[in-house]
Amino acid sequence: MTSQPTETSHSRVEATYKAREVEGLLDLYFYRPIGLRLAEFFAQRKMTPAVVTLLGGICGVVAGHLYYYLDLRINIVGMVLHVCANALDNADGQLARLTQKETRKGRVIDSVADHLVFASIYVHLTLRCFFEDPSPAIWLLALVAAISHALQGAAADYYRSTYLYFVANGGRIRIDSSSEVRLDYRKCNWHQGAWDKLLLALYLNFTRQQEVLAPHLKKLRETVSELFQGQLPAWLQARYRNLAGPMLKWWGLLMTNTRMLVLFALLIIGQPVYFFWFELVPLNLLFVYLIFREERMAESVQEVAQQWRDLA
Numbered sequence: 001m002t003s004q005p006t007e008t009s010h011s012r013v014e015a016t017y018k019a020r021e022v023e024g025l026l027d028l029y030f031y032r033p034i035g036l037r038l039a040e041f042f043a044q045r046k047m048t049p050a051v052v053t054l055l056g057g058i059c060g061v062v063a064g065h066l067y068y069y070l071d072l073r074i075n076i077v078g079m080v081l082h083v084c085a086n087a088l089d090n091a092d093g094q095l096a097r098l099t100q101k102e103t104r105k106g107r108v109i110d111s112v113a114d115h116l117v118f119a120s121i122y123v124h125l126t127l128r129c130f131f132e133d134p135s136p137a138i139w140l141l142a143l144v145a146a147i148s149h150a151l152q153g154a155a156a157d158y159y160r161s162t163y164l165y166f167v168a169n170g171g172r173i174r175i176d177s178s179s180e181v182r183l184d185y186r187k188c189n190w191h192q193g194a195w196d197k198l199l200l201a202l203y204l205n206f207t208r209q210q211e212v213l214a215p216h217l218k219k220l221r222e223t224v225s226e227l228f229q230g231q232l233p234a235w236l237q238a239r240y241r242n243l244a245g246p247m248l249k250w251w252g253l254l255m256t257n258t259r260m261l262v263l264f265a266l267l268i269i270g271q272p273v274y275f276f277w278f279e280l281v282p283l284n285l286l287f288v289y290l291i292f293r294e295e296r297m298a299e300s301v302q303e304v305a306q307q308w309r310d311l312a
Contacts, residue, residue: 021163021167021168021245021248022160022163022164022168022252024252024255026257027090027257031086031087031090032090032094034087034090034091035087035090035093035094036091036094036098038052038087038095039052039091039094039098042091042095043098043099048101049092049093049095049096049101049106050092050106050109052092052095053088053089053092053106054113056084056085056086056088056089056092056113057085057117059082059084060085060086060113060114060116060117060118060121061120062078062081062120063078063079063081063117063120064118064119064120064121064122064123064125065120065124066078066081066124067124067125067128067263067272068124068125068127069128070128070132070270072268072270075267078267079267082260082264083260085117086260089113089114089256092106092110104176104203108199108203108206109199111157111202111203111206112199112202114153114256115150118146118149119146121263122142122145125273125275125276126138126139128272129142129272129273138273141273141277141280142276144276144280145275145276145280146279148279148280148283149259149283150209151209151213152254152279152283153254154206154210154213155210155213155214155254155287155290156251156252156254158210158213158214159214159217159247159251159294160248160251161175162217162221162244163240163244166224166232166236166240166241166244167240167241167245175221176203177207177211177218177222178204178208178211181200181207184200185197185204188200213291214291215295216298216299216302217295217298219298219302220298220302223302223305223306224236224305227305227309236301236304236305239301239304240301243297243300244294244297247290247293247294250286250290251290253283253286254283254286254287254290258283259278259279262278263275266278
């Protein structure tokens with residue numbers, strides 16, 4: 001008798017997923033249920049996803065500052081704020097899907113907020129490590145780790161979005177190319193829309209990074225878009241799911257939750273400097289492996305699509 005409300009609640013949460021396949025375990029069982037309640041709360045108060053993104057960004061930036069201090073109690077307050085930031089980061093997307101207000105501008109603002117949060121974390125961890133052991137090498141270590149983080153995040157977002165395009169949303173999701181964003185950027189005027197122009201500049205750089213990291217996947221997406229005009233056949237969806245699906249859980253390790261849990265553990269034991277090494281060694285090794293696997297997969301699907309075109 002009590003299963004129906006539970007099932008209804010679960011289906012409400014699932015309706016705000018991007019797709020279950022691309023959600024991590026922590027997202028499915030912690031952040032998404034909390035995010036739905038927050039999204040409903042914000043929707044009742046007519047708050048926009050951008051405002052929720054701003055709130056999450058503020059929590060995350062403050063959390064990064066609190067990681068600077070050597071007092072574990074202050075660090076724990078930072079961890080709580082970090083979790084709140086991540087919950088709000090989930091809630092803004094869920095609110096956008098709940099209210100059908102998903103936009104490119106919203107995605108760009110969300111990405112900017114994420115980068116500001118981790119910039120705060122990297123800067124304050126670097127300052128903490130430097131004042132503990134004033135070696136200039138820590139600045140280089142932190143910089144290379146931050147660049148690695150940015151590239152890993154861009155690639156993970158690109159491959160997950162592509163999976164949604166090919167499989168989870170039946171080709172209905174729109175994916176911007178750098179050429180499309182460049183055209184919009186050139187049309188936008190600094191005098192009349194400086195904020196929009198700045199966001200497009202950041203988004204253009206982001207899409208360029210993604211396409212440079214995955215040239216074969218870019219080519220595959222262009223070919224498929226040209227051949228099928230967004231109406232992807234079932235055989236192509238099934239083939240992509242079978243090849244790309246097993247790698248999603250590994251891409252998930254390059255997302256926020258993994259870094260956050262490792263950072264928390266290192267703060268508790270008082271060794272945050274190893275967070276930079278965690279980025280540089282295991283995450284970069286996984287990153288290179290996944291890029292290699294995904295590019296080979298994209299080449300194989302590209303060949304099949306070309307064969308289909310030749311036979312059609």
